[in-house]
Amino acid sequence: MDDQTRMLTGLTGLAGLAQADVGDQDSVRKQQSLGQPQQDIGDILQQIMAITDESLDEAQARKHALNCHRMKPALFSVLCEIKEKTVLSIRGVQEEDPPDPQIMRLDNMLLAEGVSGPEKGGGSAAAAAAAAAAGGSPTDSSIEHSDYRAKLAQIRQIYHSELEKYEQACSEFTNHVMNLLREQSRTRPISPKEIERMVAIIHRKFSSIQMQLKQSTCEAVMILRSRFLDARRKRRNFNKQATEVLNEYFYSHLSNPYPSEEAKEELAKKCAITVSQVSNWFGNKRIRYKKNIGKFQEEANLYAVKTAVDAANVSAQASQANSPATPNSGGYPAPCYTPDGRL
Protein backbone atom coordinates (compact mmCIF):
# COMPACT_ATOMS: atom_id res chain seq x y z
CA MET A 1 0.00 0.00 0.00
CA ASP A 2 2.90 2.32 0.64
CA ASP A 3 4.09 1.84 -2.88
CA GLN A 4 0.70 2.63 -4.21
CA THR A 5 0.33 5.91 -2.37
CA ARG A 6 3.84 6.92 -3.18
CA MET A 7 3.26 6.14 -6.80
CA LEU A 8 0.03 8.07 -6.87
CA THR A 9 1.44 11.14 -5.20
CA GLY A 10 4.38 11.00 -7.52
CA LEU A 11 2.13 10.89 -10.52
CA THR A 12 -0.14 13.61 -9.32
CA GLY A 13 2.91 15.65 -8.65
CA LEU A 14 4.03 15.27 -12.22
CA ALA A 15 0.55 16.12 -13.36
CA GLY A 16 0.80 19.24 -11.29
CA LEU A 17 4.06 20.04 -12.96
CA ALA A 18 2.43 19.78 -16.34
CA GLN A 19 -0.35 21.99 -15.25
CA ALA A 20 2.04 24.51 -13.86
CA ASP A 21 3.79 24.64 -17.21
CA VAL A 22 0.60 25.36 -19.04
CA GLY A 23 -1.14 27.53 -16.54
CA ASP A 24 1.54 29.69 -15.04
CA GLN A 25 2.02 32.53 -17.48
CA ASP A 26 4.89 33.94 -15.53
CA SER A 27 7.04 30.87 -15.84
CA VAL A 28 6.27 30.59 -19.55
CA ARG A 29 7.33 34.09 -20.11
CA LYS A 30 10.36 33.56 -17.97
CA GLN A 31 11.43 30.57 -20.03
CA GLN A 32 10.87 32.38 -23.29
CA SER A 33 12.77 35.46 -22.23
CA LEU A 34 15.75 33.69 -20.78
CA GLY A 35 16.08 31.26 -23.67
CA GLN A 36 18.99 29.54 -21.96
CA PRO A 37 18.82 25.74 -22.05
CA GLN A 38 20.69 25.51 -18.77
CA GLN A 39 18.23 27.87 -17.18
CA ASP A 40 15.38 25.67 -18.45
CA ILE A 41 16.86 22.56 -16.94
CA GLY A 42 17.52 24.34 -13.74
CA ASP A 43 13.95 25.56 -13.67
CA ILE A 44 12.54 22.09 -14.27
CA LEU A 45 14.76 20.59 -11.64
CA GLN A 46 13.61 23.27 -9.27
CA GLN A 47 10.03 22.32 -9.90
CA ILE A 48 10.72 18.62 -9.52
CA MET A 49 12.38 19.29 -6.23
CA ALA A 50 9.39 21.31 -5.21
CA ILE A 51 7.11 18.31 -5.79
CA THR A 52 8.53 16.49 -2.84
CA ASP A 53 7.76 19.44 -0.65
CA GLU A 54 4.16 19.57 -1.73
CA SER A 55 1.63 18.36 0.76
CA LEU A 56 -0.81 15.67 -0.16
CA ASP A 57 -3.65 18.13 -0.08
CA GLU A 58 -1.92 20.42 -2.54
CA ALA A 59 -1.26 17.51 -4.83
CA GLN A 60 -4.83 16.32 -4.64
CA ALA A 61 -6.02 19.78 -5.44
CA ARG A 62 -3.80 19.93 -8.50
CA LYS A 63 -4.99 16.51 -9.55
CA HIS A 64 -8.58 17.57 -9.25
CA ALA A 65 -7.88 20.71 -11.20
CA LEU A 66 -6.29 18.65 -13.92
CA ASN A 67 -9.20 16.28 -14.09
CA CYS A 68 -11.57 19.15 -14.51
CA HIS A 69 -9.65 20.67 -17.34
CA ARG A 70 -11.88 20.96 -20.38
CA MET A 71 -9.28 19.45 -22.70
CA LYS A 72 -8.66 16.48 -20.52
CA PRO A 73 -11.18 13.98 -21.98
CA ALA A 74 -10.17 14.68 -25.52
CA LEU A 75 -6.49 14.49 -24.73
CA PHE A 76 -7.01 11.32 -22.79
CA SER A 77 -8.80 9.55 -25.62
CA VAL A 78 -6.17 10.65 -28.12
CA LEU A 79 -3.38 9.38 -25.93
CA CYS A 80 -5.21 6.13 -25.39
CA GLU A 81 -5.60 5.72 -29.10
CA ILE A 82 -1.94 6.33 -29.78
CA LYS A 83 -0.94 3.97 -27.05
CA GLU A 84 -3.29 1.32 -28.38
CA LYS A 85 -1.74 1.62 -31.81
CA THR A 86 1.84 1.41 -30.65
CA VAL A 87 2.50 -0.52 -27.50
CA LEU A 88 -0.56 -2.67 -27.19
CA SER A 89 -0.72 -3.79 -30.78
CA ILE A 90 2.56 -5.56 -30.25
CA ARG A 91 1.42 -7.18 -27.06
CA GLY A 92 -1.93 -8.03 -28.59
CA VAL A 93 -0.36 -10.45 -31.02
CA GLN A 94 0.51 -12.96 -28.33
CA GLU A 95 -2.92 -12.87 -26.85
CA GLU A 96 -3.96 -16.37 -27.91
CA ASP A 97 -4.39 -18.67 -24.96
CA PRO A 98 -4.24 -22.30 -26.06
CA PRO A 99 -5.24 -24.82 -23.38
CA ASP A 100 -1.84 -26.01 -22.24
CA PRO A 101 -1.61 -29.76 -22.96
CA GLN A 102 0.51 -30.26 -19.89
CA ILE A 103 -1.95 -28.63 -17.53
CA MET A 104 -4.72 -30.62 -19.14
CA ARG A 105 -2.80 -33.80 -18.49
CA LEU A 106 -2.28 -32.84 -14.89
CA ASP A 107 -5.93 -31.96 -14.50
CA ASN A 108 -6.98 -35.28 -15.93
CA MET A 109 -4.70 -37.16 -13.63
CA LEU A 110 -5.82 -35.29 -10.55
CA LEU A 111 -9.39 -35.93 -11.54
CA ALA A 112 -8.74 -39.61 -12.11
CA GLU A 113 -6.93 -39.87 -8.82
CA GLY A 114 -9.87 -38.29 -7.04
CA VAL A 115 -7.88 -35.32 -5.81
CA SER A 116 -9.64 -32.60 -7.69
CA GLY A 117 -12.96 -34.33 -8.30
CA PRO A 118 -16.06 -34.54 -6.10
CA GLU A 119 -15.61 -34.86 -2.36
CA LYS A 120 -15.39 -38.47 -1.26
CA GLY A 121 -16.89 -41.06 -3.60
CA GLY A 122 -14.66 -40.65 -6.64
CA GLY A 123 -11.41 -40.96 -4.77
CA SER A 124 -12.14 -44.12 -2.89
CA ALA A 125 -13.72 -45.72 -5.92
CA ALA A 126 -10.66 -45.01 -8.02
CA ALA A 127 -8.38 -46.30 -5.30
CA ALA A 128 -10.48 -49.41 -4.91
CA ALA A 129 -10.37 -50.02 -8.64
CA ALA A 130 -6.62 -49.58 -8.61
CA ALA A 131 -6.27 -51.98 -5.69
CA ALA A 132 -8.43 -54.52 -7.45
CA ALA A 133 -6.42 -54.14 -10.62
CA ALA A 134 -3.25 -54.70 -8.66
CA GLY A 135 -4.57 -58.12 -7.81
CA GLY A 136 -5.03 -57.80 -4.09
CA SER A 137 -7.86 -59.87 -2.70
CA PRO A 138 -10.64 -57.59 -1.50
CA THR A 139 -10.39 -58.75 2.08
CA ASP A 140 -6.76 -58.11 2.93
CA SER A 141 -6.39 -54.79 1.17
CA SER A 142 -8.87 -52.96 3.37
CA ILE A 143 -6.46 -52.04 6.16
CA GLU A 144 -3.72 -50.61 4.00
CA HIS A 145 -6.39 -49.22 1.77
CA SER A 146 -7.79 -47.05 4.52
CA ASP A 147 -4.29 -45.86 5.26
CA TYR A 148 -3.85 -45.00 1.62
CA ARG A 149 -7.15 -43.18 1.57
CA ALA A 150 -6.20 -41.17 4.62
CA LYS A 151 -2.96 -40.08 2.99
CA LEU A 152 -4.75 -39.29 -0.24
CA ALA A 153 -7.29 -37.22 1.66
CA GLN A 154 -4.43 -35.35 3.25
CA ILE A 155 -2.89 -34.55 -0.10
CA ARG A 156 -6.27 -33.59 -1.38
CA GLN A 157 -6.87 -31.24 1.52
CA ILE A 158 -3.51 -29.55 1.07
CA TYR A 159 -4.17 -29.24 -2.63
CA HIS A 160 -7.54 -27.62 -2.15
CA SER A 161 -6.45 -25.22 0.56
CA GLU A 162 -3.47 -24.17 -1.52
CA LEU A 163 -5.64 -23.77 -4.57
CA GLU A 164 -8.05 -21.66 -2.61
CA LYS A 165 -5.22 -19.55 -1.29
CA TYR A 166 -3.94 -19.01 -4.81
CA GLU A 167 -7.34 -18.13 -6.10
CA GLN A 168 -7.92 -15.68 -3.31
CA ALA A 169 -4.52 -14.12 -3.80
CA CYS A 170 -5.16 -13.93 -7.52
CA SER A 171 -8.49 -12.18 -7.18
CA GLU A 172 -7.14 -9.91 -4.49
CA PHE A 173 -4.20 -8.94 -6.63
CA THR A 174 -6.38 -8.53 -9.68
CA ASN A 175 -8.70 -6.23 -7.80
CA HIS A 176 -5.80 -4.30 -6.47
CA VAL A 177 -4.28 -3.81 -9.90
CA MET A 178 -7.62 -2.95 -11.43
CA ASN A 179 -8.26 -0.32 -8.80
CA LEU A 180 -4.80 1.01 -9.23
CA LEU A 181 -5.14 1.24 -12.99
CA ARG A 182 -8.57 2.77 -12.75
CA GLU A 183 -7.21 5.29 -10.34
CA GLN A 184 -4.30 6.03 -12.61
CA SER A 185 -6.48 6.22 -15.67
CA ARG A 186 -7.43 9.67 -14.44
CA THR A 187 -3.90 10.86 -14.94
CA ARG A 188 -2.52 8.40 -17.48
CA PRO A 189 -3.90 7.11 -20.74
CA ILE A 190 -5.15 3.72 -19.63
CA SER A 191 -8.11 2.35 -21.51
CA PRO A 192 -10.50 -0.26 -20.11
CA LYS A 193 -9.20 -2.59 -22.76
CA GLU A 194 -5.72 -2.32 -21.36
CA ILE A 195 -6.97 -3.05 -17.86
CA GLU A 196 -8.65 -6.13 -19.25
CA ARG A 197 -5.42 -7.23 -20.82
CA MET A 198 -3.52 -6.64 -17.65
CA VAL A 199 -5.99 -8.84 -15.81
CA ALA A 200 -5.46 -11.56 -18.38
CA ILE A 201 -1.72 -11.33 -17.88
CA ILE A 202 -2.12 -11.62 -14.13
CA HIS A 203 -4.34 -14.65 -14.54
CA ARG A 204 -1.82 -16.28 -16.78
CA LYS A 205 0.91 -15.74 -14.22
CA PHE A 206 -1.21 -17.18 -11.47
CA SER A 207 -2.22 -20.16 -13.53
CA SER A 208 1.44 -20.99 -14.00
CA ILE A 209 1.76 -21.02 -10.22
CA GLN A 210 -1.29 -23.23 -10.11
CA MET A 211 0.35 -25.58 -12.53
CA GLN A 212 3.28 -25.93 -10.19
CA LEU A 213 0.89 -26.81 -7.42
CA LYS A 214 -0.82 -29.36 -9.60
CA GLN A 215 2.49 -30.80 -10.67
CA SER A 216 3.74 -31.27 -7.15
CA THR A 217 0.40 -32.72 -6.11
CA CYS A 218 0.61 -35.21 -8.94
CA GLU A 219 4.07 -36.13 -7.83
CA ALA A 220 2.92 -36.68 -4.28
CA VAL A 221 0.07 -38.88 -5.46
CA MET A 222 2.40 -40.91 -7.61
CA ILE A 223 4.75 -41.47 -4.70
CA LEU A 224 1.86 -42.42 -2.46
CA ARG A 225 0.57 -44.78 -5.09
CA SER A 226 3.85 -46.54 -5.53
CA ARG A 227 4.28 -46.66 -1.80
CA PHE A 228 0.89 -48.22 -1.09
CA LEU A 229 -0.48 -49.72 -4.23
CA ASP A 230 2.57 -51.26 -5.79
CA ALA A 231 1.60 -54.86 -5.63
CA ARG A 232 5.09 -55.87 -4.68
CA ARG A 233 4.91 -53.90 -1.49
CA LYS A 234 1.84 -55.63 -0.20
CA ARG A 235 2.55 -59.07 -1.49
CA ARG A 236 0.53 -61.78 0.14
CA ASN A 237 1.32 -65.42 -0.22
CA PHE A 238 -1.45 -67.39 -1.81
CA ASN A 239 -3.40 -69.46 0.60
CA LYS A 240 -2.49 -73.07 1.18
CA GLN A 241 -5.30 -74.47 -0.89
CA ALA A 242 -4.37 -72.33 -3.90
CA THR A 243 -0.73 -73.34 -3.68
CA GLU A 244 -1.82 -76.92 -3.46
CA VAL A 245 -3.93 -76.70 -6.59
CA LEU A 246 -1.11 -75.02 -8.50
CA ASN A 247 1.51 -77.50 -7.32
CA GLU A 248 -0.77 -80.36 -8.15
CA TYR A 249 -1.07 -79.14 -11.69
CA PHE A 250 2.61 -78.39 -11.95
CA TYR A 251 3.85 -81.77 -10.79
CA SER A 252 1.26 -83.71 -12.70
CA HIS A 253 2.36 -81.89 -15.86
CA LEU A 254 6.01 -81.89 -15.03
CA SER A 255 6.99 -83.01 -18.51
CA ASN A 256 5.30 -79.96 -19.93
CA PRO A 257 4.33 -77.55 -17.17
CA TYR A 258 2.81 -74.97 -19.51
CA PRO A 259 -0.91 -74.69 -18.88
CA SER A 260 -2.98 -73.52 -21.81
CA GLU A 261 -4.99 -70.36 -21.61
CA GLU A 262 -8.08 -72.32 -20.64
CA ALA A 263 -6.18 -74.31 -18.05
CA LYS A 264 -4.86 -71.08 -16.57
CA GLU A 265 -8.34 -69.68 -16.37
CA GLU A 266 -9.55 -72.80 -14.68
CA LEU A 267 -6.71 -72.71 -12.17
CA ALA A 268 -7.26 -69.03 -11.56
CA LYS A 269 -10.90 -69.67 -10.78
CA LYS A 270 -10.07 -72.56 -8.48
CA CYS A 271 -7.44 -70.53 -6.59
CA ALA A 272 -9.35 -67.25 -6.55
CA ILE A 273 -6.45 -65.45 -8.21
CA THR A 274 -6.02 -63.81 -11.60
CA VAL A 275 -4.82 -65.51 -14.76
CA SER A 276 -1.68 -63.41 -14.79
CA GLN A 277 -0.98 -64.50 -11.24
CA VAL A 278 -1.24 -68.06 -12.42
CA SER A 279 1.19 -67.26 -15.20
CA ASN A 280 3.54 -65.61 -12.73
CA TRP A 281 3.34 -68.58 -10.46
CA PHE A 282 4.15 -71.04 -13.23
CA GLY A 283 6.94 -68.85 -14.49
CA ASN A 284 8.51 -68.67 -11.07
CA LYS A 285 7.90 -72.31 -10.38
CA ARG A 286 9.44 -73.53 -13.60
CA ILE A 287 12.57 -71.49 -13.23
CA ARG A 288 13.02 -72.33 -9.57
CA TYR A 289 12.36 -75.97 -10.08
CA LYS A 290 14.81 -76.13 -12.93
CA LYS A 291 17.43 -74.25 -10.97
CA ASN A 292 17.41 -76.63 -8.09
CA ILE A 293 15.56 -79.85 -8.76
CA GLY A 294 16.98 -81.46 -5.67
CA LYS A 295 15.37 -78.95 -3.40
CA PHE A 296 11.96 -79.68 -4.86
CA GLN A 297 12.34 -83.43 -4.81
CA GLU A 298 10.37 -83.94 -1.67
CA GLU A 299 7.59 -81.68 -2.82
CA ALA A 300 7.53 -83.40 -6.19
CA ASN A 301 7.20 -86.79 -4.60
CA LEU A 302 4.42 -85.58 -2.39
CA TYR A 303 2.34 -84.25 -5.24
CA ALA A 304 3.13 -87.16 -7.50
CA VAL A 305 1.71 -89.43 -4.90
CA LYS A 306 -1.27 -87.21 -4.44
CA THR A 307 -2.12 -87.11 -8.11
CA ALA A 308 -1.51 -90.80 -8.42
CA VAL A 309 -3.97 -91.43 -5.64
CA ASP A 310 -6.47 -89.06 -7.21
CA ALA A 311 -6.08 -90.70 -10.56
CA ALA A 312 -6.59 -94.06 -8.98
CA ASN A 313 -9.69 -92.87 -7.23
CA VAL A 314 -11.23 -91.17 -10.23
CA SER A 315 -10.56 -93.81 -12.86
CA ALA A 316 -10.56 -96.96 -10.87
CA GLN A 317 -11.69 -99.17 -13.74
CA ALA A 318 -9.49 -97.99 -16.65
CA SER A 319 -6.47 -97.10 -14.59
CA GLN A 320 -3.37 -98.53 -16.16
CA ALA A 321 -2.07 -96.11 -18.85
CA ASN A 322 -4.10 -93.04 -18.01
CA SER A 323 -2.14 -91.58 -15.14
CA PRO A 324 -1.42 -87.92 -15.92
CA ALA A 325 2.02 -88.26 -14.45
CA THR A 326 3.15 -90.85 -16.99
CA PRO A 327 3.65 -88.84 -20.19
CA ASN A 328 7.08 -87.65 -19.37
CA SER A 329 9.12 -87.11 -22.48
CA GLY A 330 10.12 -83.52 -22.36
CA GLY A 331 12.02 -80.71 -20.74
CA TYR A 332 11.78 -81.34 -17.04
CA PRO A 333 13.22 -84.39 -15.32
CA ALA A 334 10.75 -86.62 -13.58
CA PRO A 335 10.63 -86.54 -9.83
CA CYS A 336 12.50 -89.28 -8.16
CA TYR A 337 9.28 -90.90 -7.25
CA THR A 338 9.57 -93.60 -4.63
CA PRO A 339 6.28 -95.43 -4.13
CA ASP A 340 7.22 -96.50 -0.66
CA GLY A 341 7.96 -92.98 0.58
CA ARG A 342 5.89 -92.41 3.70
CA LEU A 343 2.24 -92.32 2.89
Add this chain to the structure above:
DNA sequence: CGGGATGATTAGTT
Protein backbone atom coordinates in the same frame (compact mmCIF):
# COMPACT_ATOMS: atom_id res chain seq x y z
C1' DC B 1 16.91 -60.04 13.40
C1' DG B 2 18.63 -62.90 9.37
C1' DG B 3 17.81 -65.45 5.58
C1' DG B 4 15.09 -68.45 2.80
C1' DA B 5 10.51 -68.47 0.44
C1' DT B 6 7.62 -66.25 -2.65
C1' DG B 7 4.79 -63.18 -5.63
C1' DA B 8 5.65 -59.40 -8.87
C1' DT B 9 8.36 -56.84 -12.15
C1' DT B 10 11.53 -56.18 -15.86
C1' DA B 11 14.88 -56.81 -19.65
C1' DG B 12 15.87 -59.72 -23.10
C1' DT B 13 14.75 -63.72 -26.19
C1' DT B 14 12.19 -66.49 -29.33
Add this chain to the structure above:
DNA sequence: AACTAATCATCCCG
Protein backbone atom coordinates in the same frame (compact mmCIF):
# COMPACT_ATOMS: atom_id res chain seq x y z
C1' DA C 1 2.60 -62.74 -26.89
C1' DA C 2 4.63 -65.91 -24.00
C1' DC C 3 8.58 -67.25 -21.86
C1' DT C 4 13.22 -67.10 -19.23
C1' DA C 5 16.30 -65.26 -16.05
C1' DA C 6 17.46 -61.92 -12.89
C1' DT C 7 15.98 -59.00 -9.49
C1' DC C 8 13.03 -56.58 -6.21
C1' DA C 9 10.27 -56.26 -2.10
C1' DT C 10 7.93 -58.42 1.13
C1' DC C 11 6.56 -62.39 3.98
C1' DC C 12 7.51 -65.46 7.53
C1' DC C 13 9.82 -68.79 10.36
C1' DG C 14 13.53 -70.14 13.47
